Amino acid sequence: MPTSYHECLQRAERITWRVEDLIGGDKAFDFSRRFLPDTLARCAGIEFLRPRDRLLLNQIRAHAYLSMFLLVEEFVLPFVLDHARPISAEDHFRLRAYLEFAAEEAKHIHLFRSFREAFSEGFGRRCMIIGPSSEIARRVLSHPKLSVALLMLHMECMTQSHYFDCAVNDRDIDERFSDLLLHHALEEQQHAQLDALMIETMAGAMRQDDIDTAIQGYLELTEFMDGALLSQVRLDIAELEEASGRRLGSTHRELLTNLQHQACRWTFLGSGMRRPQFLACVERLNGRARAAIETRATAYC
Ligand SMILES: [Fe+2]
Ligand SMILES: [Fe+2]
Numbered sequence: 001m002p003t004s005y006h007e008c009l010q011r012a013e014r015i016t017w018r019v020e021d022l023i024g025g026d027k028a029f030d031f032s033r034r035f036l037p038d039t040l041a042r043c044a045g046i047e048f049l050r051p052r053d054r055l056l057l058n059q060i061r062a063h064a065y066l067s068m069f070l071l072v073e074e075f076v077l078p079f080v081l082d083h084a085r086p087i088s089a090e091d092h093f094r095l096r097a098y099l100e101f102a103a104e105e106a107k108h109i110h111l112f113r114s115f116r117e118a119f120s121e122g123f124g125r126r127c128m129i130i131g132p133s134s135e136i137a138r139r140v141l142s143h144p145k146l147s148v149a150l151l152m153l154h155m156e157c158m159t160q161s162h163y164f165d166c167a168v169n170d171r172d173i174d175e176r177f178s179d180l181l182l183h184h185a186l187e188e189q190q191h192a193q194l195d196a197l198m199i200e201t202m203a204g205a206m207r208q209d210d211i212d213t214a215i216q217g218y219l220e221l222t223e224f225m226d227g228a229l230l231s232q233v234r235l236d237i238a239e240l241e242e243a244s245g246r247r248l249g250s251t252h253r254e255l256l257t258n259l260q261h262q263a264c265r266w267t268f269l270g271s272g273m274r275r276p277q278f279l280a281c282v283e284r285l286n287g288r289a290r291a292a293i294e295t296r297a298t299a300y301c
Pocket of ligand 2: 076105156187188191
């Protein structure tokens with residue numbers, strides 16, 4: 001846990017990068033490479049796909065990765081701005097820490113959009129994505145604030161896992177994508193600390209019953225995400241068929257859907273729910289809830 005908002009702000013100010021440093025100009029994708037680490041994409045072992053199609057699927061999954069984060073940012077940015085709005089200007093470090101947090105989320109929207117544009121240009125087609133994003137954001141924000149804050153912390157933690165546990169060990173992935181994972185993870189590391197403080201403040205003003213309801217709300221949100229991930233996997237497989245010009249038989253399509261759904265469950269659910277930082281935060285709210293989340297996470301590995 002950080003000792004203060006001042007410390008959070010100082011750390012955030014030390015991390016400075018611009019979207020233009022990561023993509024555009026001479027910084028282009030290398031479409032001969034995988035984009036996502038295979039620990040997340042889980043395409044390498046699918047023997048009924050040709051090697052070329054495994055590569056295409058990995059890249060399509062990377063496109064979906066960018067799109068999923070854009071969906072997430074759609075509710076994170078207004079949520080953080082709403083949290084910052086009532087903070088007194090006299091509370092300098094706290095206010096500035098949350099405004100910095102919001103500014104970085106706005107930069108992440110720019111980052112993911114720029115990467116998705118560059119992807120579509122290089123890939124030669126615009127891949128389908130679930131939505132509309134405003135409806136997904138509305139569904140998420142209809143839950144208690146503490147549920148949303150827990151989901152945000154989960155995502156900040158999983159982003160760290162994607163780089164520090166996965167990409168850092170996979171040297172063959174596209175350099176641009178590896179850079180995106182690293183730079184996003186560095187800022188999300190700071191957000192996770194602020195989010196843990198936000199959660200502590202929120203919970204401090206709540207009755208235990210309401211905290212438990214919010215934890216239940218968080219679990220409902222992970223189920224909602226699970227359904228959304230399955231819908232996105234179906235679109236990704238349709239894209240693979242289009243891009244490769246090869247139709248899958250119904251048995252292989254079903255098998256591929258199950259394999260890729262599970263890969264997405266690990267990428268977007270299990271890898272966040274199992275992070276010690278996330279579990280420690282839940283434990284401070286309710287020790288039994290930590291055990292329930294650890295049990296649920298076993299289905300998302
Ligand atoms: Fe972000
Ligand atoms: Fe964030």
